[in-house]
Amino acid sequence: MAVKFGSPEWVQALQEQLNTSQAYADAAKNWEGDFYFIVDPEGALTAPIYLYMDLWHGKCRAAFVAPDKSAKAPAFVMSGTYSKWKKVVSAQLDPLQALMTNQLKLKGNMTMVMKNVKAAQEIVKACTRIETEFEM
């Protein structure tokens, strides 16, 4: 059944995808650092959505929609508008190209990022395996 992008069900589906993906486990085995994936307001979306994911050595230990930004202070924050995320999640936009062209923004320890780029790709691949419904 399709789940709405950015919903609690969606972020849980992503957690499941990651925790059952050998490719993600391999690619992210040295990854340390939790994330906010922030969907910035745009169009009908009037308030940001904060998707929290605790990513640790190839596993996703926790994933939920945070009520507001102050709920967590994650090591990494990746943000973009709804339409950019939609393109990335539906594999129409390469996530690294999106980051390199500032269509998505990333803050955090770049050394960790540069040594684990494949992990980022595997996260997006996991997103594309979720049957996602977009509201706009």
Add this chain to the structure above:
Amino acid sequence: MWFFNSPQIVFGEGALTHLAQIRGARAYIIADPQMTTFGFVERVRAQLAEANIETRVFDQVEAEPSLATVRHGAALLREFEPDWIVGLGGGSPIDAAKAMWALYERPDLAPDGISPLEYLGLGKKARLITISTTSGTGAEVTWGIVLTDPNEKRKLGVGSRETLATLAIVDPQFVMQMPPRLTADTGLDALTHAIEGYAANWHNDFADGLCLKAVDLVFNFLPRAYANGDDAEAREKMHNAAAIAGLGFINSMCTLAHAMGHALGGAFHVPHGRCVSLFLPYTMEFAANAGNYRYADLARFIGLVAPDEARATRNLIAAVRDLETQLGSNTSIASLGIARADFAAALETLCDHAENDTQIVAAPRQPDRAELRRLFECAFAGQPVTF
């Protein structure tokens, strides 16, 4: 949405004299010891002196520049406060110069954290000039930086679109004396850049033409430059080819042969061009086996006639192998003198490093862990890739 980045490029005989025209107060020349021995540092200093630019030289960049060397160089820059940084040499001094420049301007940065994903704000204190003395890496025109972490025995591909030279000098005078082995290694690196840049998932209209032209130049002129180092035309064409291929791949992406080559080079200290070109035909086969036939365009462009794309692709792979053999280059890991036991002991680390190398992300076909292992195995034994 994508970018095309390039320095101003001054190329051809006499290009170095353009340095006498630049404006500035102080330049720091970053080089390796051979640049001093060959008198290249003096040639550069002479031109800068004509421009009334005071110079200092750091000529201790090692063959695989380490994070520590970069930090040390950045400290020297902060003492002298240059407004120009001149990277002189092959890929190593030039890449080291890029990283030192970044840390000179941004002391808070870690050299292995120089990333294209954030704004660095470089260029407030100094700008970069690059002068290539080999014909291969394309480092003079790219913003990519390859550093080595000796603790992890790992090569790290970093860089930012901001770590790009303002001015690149592509003057063939610096490559006339390159020995045949270096000519082959570096020239095959340029070929790998052009082919990977063309086939990468990030290929684009702006980079394609550069890759096509570079492949053509390499096939035509690398055998000549290798066979007869005094062939001035071949030298100049190869020097241009390297810069053109550099522009081609940096505005697209290098792929799997570079990811695997970085891993092997980091573990066994094999020259960069030898490593990446060794893996090139295997990775092309791997991509072609899944129906990736962009290589066919390159085959056609260099005049390899075939009835269909699949066969054109196979022809290009065969032509790459023939060229490598003709240049006495290694076509298997075993032929590098790496023992089976040492290879087997390193295999998982090689896979780890290749898998998370920045160059893997735009590969036309992404191997999973098991496939990556098999690719390394094929390359070790010199067996064709059939999967």
